[in-house]
Amino acid sequence: MGIEVVVEGLTKSFGKQNIWQDVTLTLPAGEVSVMLGPSGTGKTVFLKSLVGLLKPERGRVLINGVDMVNSPERDIYETRKLFGLMFQDGALFGSMSLFDNIAFPLREHTRRKESEIRRTVMERIEVVGLLGSEGKLPGEISGGMRKRAGLARALVLDPQIILCDEPDSGLDPVRTAYLSQLLIDLNAQIDATMLIVTHNLDIAATVPDNMGMLFRRELVTFGPREVLLTSDEPVVAQFLGGRREGPIGMSEEKDAATLAAEAAGAAGRPDAPRAIVPQLQPSPGLPPRQAVARRRERVLSLLGTLPPAARTAIRDTYAKDAAAPTLTVPRAGSGS
């Protein structure tokens, strides 16, 4: 089972530039979470801080009792082995075949025999739908395939925590739908704790159990998906609606005069109602996600602390659970 990640009062600056402050949240064990936020709000910096690659100046990131910010470097190094990291560009070595790229962490960090390495690599290649392409170079395959190869590489050391940085960037909507399904299938198969950074509203609406958003150097919110999806915080509503009107501007923040002019223009124009679409289910033939039952118990115990709209949405979701339509697409093939 995945491991809980507890973030407490995390603050990160580069020189005088504060990126975010006092970020506190818990990634529940084995659940899938998404972090949203306009460009430049420090989502990648957040992922790197979780894994101890960047050092926040305040706060803690607790994983199995190890603090990824303040513990001795050797404890951080050991704990880092629990992570699988998928970066934006797949971060593959251009001169190595997909097989060798995916085998790289095993050859680097374990003393496994080549026959064992081959078995693990081929299993992961199958999970991400790349069988038959293992001999190709990264430059010979599409962007979607490179992303899946990056995901396969993130999986070879049997991670219990998976961090994906914009796994959808550069993908068309169909490939993004396949990728969403792949992430849910993966969670059903390995029950790892997952955090996905994305700008993609379809992924945000259909994949996670929990959602958060960073804006203006703060964590606006983090919690069960229904909290963000029903939030009337202007920044959340603007982001989820993909609108120009609202606090998010081209250079992240708008000035007061622009906001006032927009508010006057938008007066009387109601927001379109936001529907909560069902979360994706694992593909047929896969086991159910173990996180679902744990999440249900956790979220129902939180219910009294949540805003009324989120409470209603959660009750509706669980009431409809048995009859809910499942949104499944076929498992990813090797052609994207």
Ligand SMILES: Nc1ncnc2c1ncn2[C@@H]1O[C@H](COP(=O)(O)OP(=O)(O)OP(=O)(O)O)[C@@H](O)[C@H]1O
């Ligand atoms: N190593 C670094 N040194 C100095 N500044 C950095 C460093 N890494 C990131 N930053 C700054 O931190 C800020 C946040 O960057 P980050 O890449 O985390 O944003 P993001 O939310 O992931 O953006 P996007 O959605 O566009 O990928 C940026 O202003 C960036 O320039």
